[in-house]
Amino acid sequence: MTNEITGKTYDIQGFSVQDGPGVRTTVFLKGCPLRCPWCHSPESQRFNTELNWMSIRCLGIDACGYCVNACPKGCITRGETTINALGDSITFPAVDKTNCDECGLCAKACKATALYMCGTDMTIAEVMRRLTHDKPFYETSGGGVTVSGGECLSQPDFTIELLRQCKENGINTAVDTTGFVPWSAIERALPYTDMFLYDLKCMDSAMHKQVIGVPNELILENAQKIAEHGGKLWIRIPVMPMFNDSREHFDKYGEFLTTVKDAVINIQLLPYHKMGISKYDRLLTNEQVFVAEPPSDALMEERKAQLEARGFTVRIH
Numbered sequence: 001m002t003n004e005i006t007g008k009t010y011d012i013q014g015f016s017v018q019d020g021p022g023v024r025t026t027v028f029l030k031g032c033p034l035r036c037p038w039c040h041s042p043e044s045q046r047f048n049t050e051l052n053w054m055s056i057r058c059l060g061i062d063a064c065g066y067c068v069n070a071c072p073k074g075c076i077t078r079g080e081t082t083i084n085a086l087g088d089s090i091t092f093p094a095v096d097k098t099n100c101d102e103c104g105l106c107a108k109a110c111k112a113t114a115l116y117m118c119g120t121d122m123t124i125a126e127v128m129r130r131l132t133h134d135k136p137f138y139e140t141s142g143g144g145v146t147v148s149g150g151e152c153l154s155q156p157d158f159t160i161e162l163l164r165q166c167k168e169n170g171i172n173t174a175v176d177t178t179g180f181v182p183w184s185a186i187e188r189a190l191p192y193t194d195m196f197l198y199d200l201k202c203m204d205s206a207m208h209k210q211v212i213g214v215p216n217e218l219i220l221e222n223a224q225k226i227a228e229h230g231g232k233l234w235i236r237i238p239v240m241p242m243f244n245d246s247r248e249h250f251d252k253y254g255e256f257l258t259t260v261k262d263a264v265i266n267i268q269l270l271p272y273h274k275m276g277i278s279k280y281d282r283l284l285t286n287e288q289v290f291v292a293e294p295p296s297d298a299l300m301e302e303r304k305a306q307l308e309a310r311g312f313t314v315r316i317h
């Protein structure tokens with residue numbers, strides 16, 4: 001029966017070298033309780049399957065326009081006219097999501113897949129077939145499987161059973177988590193998790209809540225409990241200008257991490273970059289996008305040295 005448990009995924013990426021050691025296959029689950037303004041995967045935030053649109057694939061209303069008639073609720077009309085990469089004028093569809101029930105009829109009508117539904121219900125058996133297919137690459141590279149999101153432990157039954165079956169198949173496992181989940185979910189995952197890729201976004205709880213939408217106490221407590229229970233932490237710190245990049249803030253990181261030092265196998269500093277910005281247009285929600293200048297290489301090296309001075313292994317990127 002466990003093979004029939006379903007999870008809502010939005011991607012499965014092979015040959016990943018960014019999600020833990022070696023070559024990995026990463027399963028991305030939909031839905032997250034946090035709202036980081038710099039999120040590089042905004043399509044991961046909501047828990048439901050939702051309509052997305054990629055302008056680069058769209059043929060335009062005049063050449064195609066099947067989506068307009070496909071929508072039974074009249075959500076799609078003529079939108080703005082712009083000049084495409086070939087220098088031609090093109091009128092895009094405008095999608096008003098106010099009355100949209102995410103029925104997906106417009107995506108079915110869109111042969112160019114410019115409109116598509118993001119979020120697929122997959123069974124454990126379906127995902128495991130994909131993960132075991134890549135097993136030779138894990139074995140030769142020291143890699144494995146990473147379950148990520150969104151927040152994958154917000155779908156605990158699916159994530160934990162997936163981890164259990166990976167271990168049963170001799171596959172190394174990592175859980176990429178915000179830490180903002182009930183301890184019970186982490187505790188259940190622990191026996192099947194070789195390491196937690198654990199995000200520490202900000203050490204000031206009030207600022208964490210103001211910017212990200214939730215406080216950080218639960219995140220810090222869960223990191224300490226993982227350490228107490230013998231789990232391993234691969235700490236990830238997104239370095240954000242004017243938010244957590246100061247020397248004083250990194251002193252706080254250093255102080256906290258020293259309390260869980262035996263569990264920390266690596267600290268990864270991730271400098272803010274602007275590459276995810278274009279994804280926000282795909283959501284069709286007119287959300288405000290956070291834009292800032294990335295931290296300089298010199299600042300990143302300084303913050304790295306600050307944590308190394310406390311005896312940690314630190315890498316940038």
Ligand code: SF4
Pocket residue numbers: 051070071072073074075076095099100101102103104105106107
């Ligand atoms: S998904 Fe939304 S926009 Fe598309 S056809 Fe259904 S109601 Fe209309």
Ligand code: SF4
Pocket residue numbers: 057058059060061064065066067068093109110111112113114115
């Ligand atoms: S059906 Fe697809 S390609 Fe055609 S206009 Fe609509 S979104 Fe663009």
